[in-house]
Amino acid sequence: MEMIAVWLKIDEGQVVQALQEAAEKLDSLEGEVALDFSAVRRIDAKALRALEEFATIAGGKDVRVVLRGVNIGVYKVLKLAKLGSKFSFVS
Amino acid sequence: MATGEAVQERVQVPVAAEGLSEERIATLENLVSQARTAAAVFTQFTQEDVDRIVKAMVLAGLEQAQPLARLAVEETRLGVMEDKVIKNMVATEFVYNYIKDKRSVGVIREFPERNLAEVAEPIGVIFSITPITNPTSTVLFKCIMAVKTRNAVIFSPHPNAWRCCSEAVRIMYETAVKHGAPEGVFACLESHSLQDNAYLMHHKDVSLIDATGGPGAVKAAYSSGKPALGVGPGNTPVYLEKTAELGTAVTDIVLSKTFDNGTICASEQTLVIDDEIYDVVLKKFADLGTHICNEKEAELLARTVIDPKTGFMQPLAVGQKAADIARFAGLSVKAGTKLLIAPIQGVGREHPLSVEKLFPVLAVYRAKSVDEALKVCIDVNHAGGLGHTAVIFSRNEEVIRRFSEVINAGRILVNSPGSVGAVGGVYNDLPPTFSFGCGTGGGNSTTDNVSIYHYLNIKRVARRTQAHMWFRVPNQIYFNLNAVENVHQFPSRSTIIITNPALERFGHVDIVRRYIPEGTHVHVTVIPDAEPEVKVVMQGVQELNFYKADQIIALGGGSVIDAAKIMKLKYESPEADLEELAAPFLDLRKRVIQYPTEKVTRARLIAIATTSGTGSEVTPFAVLTDKERGRKVTLADYSLTPDVAIVDPQFVMSMPKGLTADTGIDCLTHALEAAVSSFASAYTDSNAMQAIRMVFKYLPIAYEHPGDEEARSMMHNASCIAAMAFANASVGVNHALAHAFGARFGVAHGRANALMLSHVIAYNASVPMKFLPSPYQKGYLAHKKYATIADLLGLGGHTIEEKVNNLVAATERLLDQLGFPRSIAELGISKEEFERAMPDLIKIAFEDPSWRSNPRMPLMSELADLFWKAYQGRGLADVAETPQPQASEQNV
Numbered sequence: 004m005e006m007i008a009v010w011l012k013i014d015e016g017q018v019v020q021a022l023q024e025a026a027e028k029l030d031s032l033e034g035e036v037a038l039d040f041s042a043v044r045r046i047d048a049k050a051l052r053a054l055e056e057f058a059t060i061a062g063g064k065d066v067r068v069v070l071r072g073v074n075i076g077v078y079k080v081l082k083l084a085k086l087g088s089k090f091s092f093v094s
Numbered sequence: 095m096a097t098g099e100a101v102q103e104r105v106q107v108p109v110a111a112e113g114l115s116e117e118r119i120a121t122l123e124n125l126v127s128q129a130r131t132a133a134a135v136f137t138q139f140t141q142e143d144v145d146r147i148v149k150a151m152v153l154a155g156l157e158q159a160q161p162l163a164r165l166a167v168e169e170t171r172l173g174v175m176e177d178k179v180i181k182n183m184v185a186t187e188f189v190y191n192y193i194k195d196k197r198s199v200g201v202i203r204e205f206p207e208r209n210l211a212e213v214a215e216p217i218g219v220i221f222s223i224t225p226i227t228n229p230t231s232t233v234l235f236k237c238i239m240a241v242k243t244r245n246a247v248i249f250s251p252h253p254n255a256w257r258c259c260s261e262a263v264r265i266m267y268e269t270a271v272k273h274g275a276p277e278g279v280f281a282c283l284e285s286h287s288l289q290d291n292a293y294l295m296h297h298k299d300v301s302l303i304d305a306t307g308g309p310g311a312v313k314a315a316y317s318s319g320k321p322a323l324g325v326g327p328g329n330t331p332v333y334l335e336k337t338a339e340l341g342t343a344v345t346d347i348v349l350s351k352t353f354d355n356g357t358i359c360a361s362e363q364t365l366v367i368d369d370e371i372y373d374v375v376l377k378k379f380a381d382l383g384t385h386i387c388n389e390k391e392a393e394l395l396a397r398t399v400i401d402p403k404t405g406f407m408q409p410l411a412v413g414q415k416a417a418d419i420a421r422f423a424g425l426s427v428k429a430g431t432k433l434l435i436a437p438i439q440g441v442g443r444e445h446p447l448s449v450e451k452l453f454p455v456l457a458v459y460r461a462k463s464v465d466e467a468l469k470v471c472i473d474v475n476h477a478g479g480l481g482h483t484a485v486i487f488s489r490n491e492e493v494i495r496r497f498s499e500v501i502n503a504g505r506i507l508v509n510s511p512g513s514v515g516a517v518g519g520v521y522n523d524l525p526p527t528f529s530f531g532c533g534t535g536g537g538n539s540t541t542d543n544v545s546i547y548h549y550l551n552i553k554r555v556a557r558r559t560q561a562h563m564w565f566r567v568p569n570q571i572y573f574n575l576n577a578v579e580n581v582h583q584f585p586s587r588s589t590i591i592i593t594n595p596a597l598e599r600f601g602h603v604d605i606v607r608r609y610i611p612e613g614t615h616v617h618v619t620v621i622p623d624a625e626p627e628v629k630v631v632m633q634g635v636q637e638l639n640f641y642k643a644d645q646i647i648a649l650g651g652g653s654v655i656d657a658a659k660i661m662k663l664k665y666e667s668p669e670a671d672l673e674e675l676a677a678p679f680l681d682l683r684k685r686v687i688q689y690p691t692e693k694v695t696r697a698r699l700i701a702i703a704t705t706s707g708t709g710s711e712v713t714p715f716a717v718l719t720d721k722e723r724g725r726k727v728t729l730a731d732y733s734l735t736p737d738v739a740i741v742d743p744q745f746v747m748s749m750p751k752g753l754t755a756d757t758g759i760d761c762l763t764h765a766l767e768a769a770v771s772s773f774a775s776a777y778t779d780s781n782a783m784q785a786i787r788m789v790f791k792y793l794p795i796a797y798e799h800p801g802d803e804e805a806r807s808m809m810h811n812a813s814c815i816a817a818m819a820f821a822n823a824s825v826g827v828n829h830a831l832a833h834a835f836g837a838r839f840g841v842a843h844g845r846a847n848a849l850m851l852s853h854v855i856a857y858n859a860s861v862p863m864k865f866l867p868s869p870y871q872k873g874y875l876a877h878k879k880y881a882t883i884a885d886l887l888g889l890g891g892h893t894i895e896e897k898v899n900n901l902v903a904a905t906e907r908l909l910d911q912l913g914f915p916r917s918i919a920e921l922g923i924s925k926e927e928f929e930r931a932m933p934d935l936i937k938i939a940f941e942d943p944s945w946r947s948n949p950r951m952p953l954m955s956e957l958a959d960l961f962w963k964a965y966q967g968r969g970l971a972d973v974a975e976t977p978q979p980q981a982s983e984q985n986v
Contacts (some may be wrong), residue, residue, distance in 0.1 A: 045138045048131050048277040076138045083134035083218070085299075 012039045018050035022057045029064050036061060037093070041072025046080055054081075058089035069093055113289040122293055128278030129219040129246035130299045135276040136244040137216060141199040147273045148190065148242050154269040155186035155234045155262075162230040162265075165258040170226050172413025177354035181231035181528075188519040188526040189238055198242045198546050201555075209559045215551040216244040218301035221294045223315065225307040227357035227413060227452060228528055229255035230262040232306055235528040237266035237280060243549040246279045248294060252307065253286035260284070288314075295320060304544075306529050316537055323544055325529045326536060328359045328482030329450045330512045331474035333467050333497055334375060335488035336368040342509065343487035344378040347456070350511030352432045356453045357413045360483040360505065360516030360530060363450055364438070364457040364474045366467045372460045376435070385420065385427040385434050392436035392447065398423035399455055400446040407451050416454040441473035450478055464493055468500055475501050480535025485512045504531050504541030518543050561683075561869055565777040566732045567712050567818050568701075573741035573811055575803070580740060581609035584698060586645035588615045590638055592658045593649040594623040597704055602745055606649055606702065617641050623650075625719045625726070626657035628672070634661040635668075638697065645698045648736070649745075651757075652708030655701045656716035659734045666693040672718065676727040678943060689731040701736035704745040706796075706809040707757025707844060709764060709817020711739035726837075728943070735821070741814045743807040751797055754809075755912040756844030758793040761813040762786065762908075763847040767826035768819035769883060770858055770876040771947040772868030778823035779879075783886055785816035790887055790904070794911050826948035827939075828854040831960055834938040838931055839923060848914040852902045853963040855880060859898040862950030876949035906968045917967025928965055935961055 013021045025036065046054075061068045069091045073081070081087045114122075155162075163178035197203070203212040220240060224232045229251060240247045251259030263282040270279055283290055291311075295303055295318035303322040305315035312324035334343055351362045367375050376386050387395055399411040399419060411419055416434050420427040427434070438457045441448040447457040461467035475484060484503040488494050498506045510521035518524030529544035540548065572580040589610055593603055598620055610616055619637050621630050638646070638661060648658030663670055667690035679685035701711035710716075714732045749757070765785035768778050788808050795805035828850050836846035859877040881897035884890075889904050891897035915921055918928060936957045939945075945952055952960075 046135065048128075048135050051131050051135060079137055080134045083137060084131050 010037045010039065013043055015043045015045065018043060018046065019053040022050075022053040026057050026060050029061055029066055032064070032066050035067035035069055035091075037069040037071055039071045040074075040077065043077060044074060046077050051080065051084055051086070055084075055086055055089070058086065062089070067091060112292075114293055118290070119293070122290060122297075125248055125281045125283075126219060126294070126297055126299050129248055129281060132276035132278035133216060133218045133244070133246040136246065136279065139199065139244055139274075141197060143274060144199060144242055144244060145194070147270050147275050148193070148238055150273040151238055151241060151266055151269050152186045152190040154265055155238070156183060158262075158265050159183050159186065162234075162258060162262055165261055166230045166255065169257050170229060170252075170255050170413070172227060173354040173357050174352075178231070181228060181354065182234060184517060184520065184526060185231040185235040185528055186238065188517075189235055192519055192526050193238075193242050193546055196242075196546065198550065199244065202550075202552070209557040211555040211557075213553040213555055214243070215553050217549060217551060218245060219299055220245050220247045220302045220304055220549070221291075221297075221300045222247050222249050223291065223303070223305040223307050223311045224249060224251045224255070224259055226252035226255045227359070228306075228354075229259045232528045233259050233262035234266065236304065237263065237270070239546050239549050241270055241275060241279065242546050245549055246276075247281075247304075248300070249280065249282040250286060250291050250294070251282065256286060292318075302549075304529065304549075312537065323529060323531070323540070323548055324536075324538055325531065325544065326359075327450050327478055328363075328530070328532070328536075329448075329474055329477055329479030330360055330363045330483045330485060330503075331471035331479065331501065332362045332365045332485040332512065333471050333487070333493075334365060334367045334371070335464070335467070335486065335490060335493050336370045337489040337493075338371075338487035338509070339489070340371060340375055340378060344375060344382060346487075346509075346511040348379065348382045348384065348433055350513045350515070351456050352416070352454045353511075353513050355413045355415060356451065356455075356513075358513035358517070359450070359452065361452070361513035362456055362485060362511075363479070364441070364448055364459060364470070365435075366459045366461050366470045366474075368464075368467060369460055369462050376458070379433070379435055383428075383430055383432045385416070385425070385431045387425070387434060387436040389437070391423075391425050392438070394425060395419070395423045395434060395436050395455060396446040399451060399453065400449065402446070405443050405446065406449060407453070411455075412452045414453050419453060419455060441470060441477050448474060448477055464496070468496060471497065472500055475503065479503070481532030481538065481541060482530060482536060483507065483512055483516045485510070485515070502533070502535045504533055504536075505543070516543075558869065563773070563775050563777075563822075563870060565775070565818075565822050566714070566735065567821065568736050568739045570737070571712065571739045571741065571814065573814065574807060575743055577740050577742040578606060578702060578744070579609050580738075581606060581647070581700060582611055584645060584700065584738065585611055586614045586698070588641045588643045589617070589645040589647060590634075590641060590643045591616065591618045591647045591649055592634060592654055592661065593618065593620055594651075594654055595620055596623060597650055597654075597745075600748065602649060602704065605744070606647060610647075614645075615641065617643075621654065621657055623653065625653050625717055626660065627719045627721050629721075631657055631660045631664065631718065634658075635664045638662075638665040642695075643697050645700065647700045647702065648711075649702045649704060651703070651705035652710040652717075655703070655708075655710035655736070656718070658699060658701065659710075659716040659736070660718055660729065662697055662699050663689075663729075663734060665697060666690075666695055668694060672727060672729065675729055675731070676718075680946060682730070689733045691733075698738065699736040700738040700740065702740040702742065702745065703810070703814065705749065705753065705757045706746050706806070706813040707760035709761065709813050709820070711736055711741065712814055712817045713821040715821075739814065741810050743803065743810045746806055746810050747801065747803070749800065749806075751800065751913075754797050754800065755793075755914065756842050756848075757813070758789060758796065758809055758844070759848045759851070759909070759912065759914070760844035761809070761816045762789040762793070762905075763828050763832075763844075763851060764820040764825060765789065765812075765816035766851070766855065766883070767828055767948075768816065768823040770879050770949045771820075771823040771826060772866055772871055772949055773823045773947045774879075775823065775870065778819040781815045781819035782823070783883065785812045785819065786883055787886055788812035788815070790908060794908065797912050824947035825944045826854070826858070827945040827950075827952050827957075827960070829944035830939045830942035830948075830952070831957065831964070833942050833944065834935045835918070835961070835964070837938070838935060839918075839921070841921065845914065848909050848912075849918055849964045850960065851909070852906045852968045853960050855898070855902050855905060857956070857960060858949050863953055863956065864951040866946075866948065866951040868949070871949075874949065909968065916969065918961075918965040919967065923965075925965070928961075932958060932961065 159182035267280040303315040312326035315322040507515040515521040519526035525545040527543035531540035533541035769782040792808040832846035884897035884901040889900035
């Protein structure tokens with residue numbers, strides 16, 4: 004199967020919106036989607052929920068979600084929210 | 095770098111879902127999920143973030159203090175609206191005042207002098223049960239604490255206080271979120287059910303249960319298996335002692351017991367009054383609007399407010415006005431009566447009013463003495479009040495002290511009201527709270543006023559401390575030929591020379607006497623040439639006392655000097671218990687038994703060494719033989735170190751060859767063991783290394799040419815220099831082995847050391863099976879230090895391994911040169927005999943304190959291995975067969 008990777012840059016103030024847009028593209032993807040979180044210093048509850056939903060949709064379509072550049076504070080939030088296992092992390 | 099997540103959930107506590115519909119479970123799960131998300135998001139907040147939110151919440155709480163109080167009274171029908179306003183204000187303003195400058199994020203406290211820092215870690219999701227008695231104030235308090243500490247809370251209010259509590263939660267939540275707190279940070283169950291509570295108490299994502307309420311809620315919290323703060327009932331005894339300021343005391347008690355109609359669990363329950371002031375006090379109570387019940391009225395009252403079946407207060411009476419309670423009980427009281435006082439004659443089921451009463455009824459007891467008063471207070475304390483609160487009014491510090499010692503209460507309030515005093519921050523400096531920890535007496539884990547610190551996991555960041563080390567030697571050391579002349583410097587009225595028969599015969603005593611200042615009374619005490627016995631030491635002490643000696647000159651080898659050290663100790667401190675002083679210890683600075691510092695007299699100790707090996711003239715050690723008990727006692731303390739050491743080679747010129755070899759190798763062993771000791775420092779290293787060089791160079795000469803003055807002088811100095819190293823860095827496993835073996839087979843100490851030496855070097859140079867804690871060292875350095883020694887000796891080699899091998903070989907050559915037997919077998923000890931002795935040898939060697947500073951911790955099997963290597967003989971040591979440690983960060 005051909006792997007088609009998509010790279011999306013996420014802005015801190017637009018996390019929910021960016022994830023919604025990315026979710027719409029999931030149908031056309033195979034393989035994995037990489038979300039660049041390097042510009043996200045903090046994540047709020049809404050973004051966290053959006054991220055969880057995105058992971059669920061991606062999982063349903065067998066698309067691996069890779070988070071790139073997640074800072075250590077956000078990484079800890081994902082762990083505490085029990086979402087860490089839903090993603091792969093790339094520095 | 096990709097990070098795979100290892101999912102290692104805690105073992106899940108079975109969720110008590112019985113009786114809950116799937117829909118209800120989904121609702122509760124959603125609540126927990128939101129709280130968990132909020133708590134996770136909260137971890138990103140800074141101190142400034144939470145302080146800003148807390149301030150806004152406090153202002154909102156103050157703004158709403160009155161509406162919330164009104165709502166609480168309307169809904170619960172308990173308490174006094176005006177007092178509940180005060181409670182709400184204390185829960186916001188006073189709590190804020192206490193926490194506003196306290197750190198709760200990141201590093202919260204630092205102790206630079208201890209290299210410690212405390213770092214806050216939020217708890218996560220807290221499930222909180224709130225009471226009917228203090229509903230809104232408790233919610234305000236807990237919300238503020240939770241935000242300050244970045245936690246999320248799910249509230250379960252008392253069913254009869256749900257409306258006011260949920261309103262308080264709403265106000266706090268909306269304010270917090272408006273000012274940036276994560277959504278979902280607070281939630282309030284929309285109805286109260288025991289099933290909901292059970293489900294949440296057992297939920298894996300609930301990290302802490304904070305239950306403030308009745309005994310049932312508290313017990314459920316503690317039974318959940320979760321960390322819990324459970325704060326339940328109390329039974330506050332109050333002792334009004336005759337020296338108290340009565341006007342203040344009575345006012346405080348009335349104020350406290352009527353505050354919010356007595357609903358605070360810290361309020362006064364039984365007042366114990368000294369007989370002498372009893373009538374005056376009751377009069378004062380009456381003057382302030384208290385009705386004093388007679389015996390009949392007290393009985394009626396008890397029947398009304400206490401449930402005869404359970405022995406506990408009637409819930410319907412809780413928080414009611416005194417006048418209403420009186421009416422229910424059929425008592426006739428004046429209008430405006432605010433408190434009912436009922437005399438009791440004892441505490442317990444037969445005295446129903448001696449239990450907790452969360453309404454304005456106060457039991458009172460007339461005590462004939464302080465002891466009786468304290469006894470009754472203890473009884474009240476044990477009748478449901480353990481760990482909670484107690485009050486004393488007194489100006490007698492001794493009585494206050496006794497009260498605080500015998501009463502088990504987390505808060506012992508002195509000359510201040512119970513309820514408002516226990517809350518903290520008003521009458522005293524206790525942290526303001528609406529949760530009183532009751533310690534183990536109340537089934538709690540804390541006796542504190544619950545505060546922000548109980549809503550945090552406090553992580554201690556303990557940095558490695560650089561413990562102080564030391565280098566302690568005699569004040570004055572004189573060395574080289576005729577150094578003994580320096581004895582003349584020390585004025586004395588009465589000097590005792592302690593020596594052995596041989597030295598007296600050789601005329602050494604006369605040499606010393608020559609330099610003692612004229613006019614000094616000199617007495618010579620000759621002791622046997624053997625390790626000193628208790629009896630010998632005590633005889634010596636008698637002579638010191640008889641001659642009122644102010645100076646002791648120890649002229650001899652290790653035995654004589656050791657004897658003199660112990661004589662001086664017992665002479666100066668007759669109460670010193672030698673047995674006790676010999677108690678084992680791991681760290682000199684932390685030892686249990688301290689040497690005496692108070693002395694009845696003082697005497698200077700001058701040690702003149704006549705052998706070149708033990709170095710006792712500069713060490714803090716002394717060995718004593720207790721023949722009666724068949725054991726040796728090793729004393730170690732720097733107070734034993736002689737004041738003056740004299741290292742004059744003229745006293746060693748006549749040492750026989752065997753003694754020269756034995757003592758010389760003892761000196762080498764001291765230096766080698768000190769060099770690799772876990773207590774080694776740059777100060778001891780310099781001495782140890784120098785001594786090793788001197789031994790390798792001069793010991794063979796002194797052995798072969800006993801008359802060589804330079805060699806004798808250098809070996810005498812080497813002995814003293816090595817001793818300064820091991821006096822401060824101690825020795826190692828070589829000495830432990832030699833002590834055990836020497837004692838068992840009657841082999842001289844130096845000879846026993848020699849048999850072990852090359853094997854121990856190889857052993858220490860290899861990777862330890864077990865490391866010893868050694869905070870003074872940076873990594874495992876023994877092999878490197880041996881390599882450095884090999885370099886100093888010019889032994890060659892390129893790698894550490896080669897250098898260590900060369901050192902082993904050089905040591906073995908030196909031993910051969912000095913005519914030492916190559917093996918234990920050569921001493922004529924059969925293999926069978928040695929095998930039989932092995933269990934004892936291992937046991938004794940392992941008990942020997944010498945190895946405590948060895949660089950590697952000897953396992954018993956390793957001790958056996960070393961003994962067997964020594965039995966088989968040198969030339970077999972093979973460091974190459976054991977891997978070398980990897981290079982550590984720091985070179986020698």
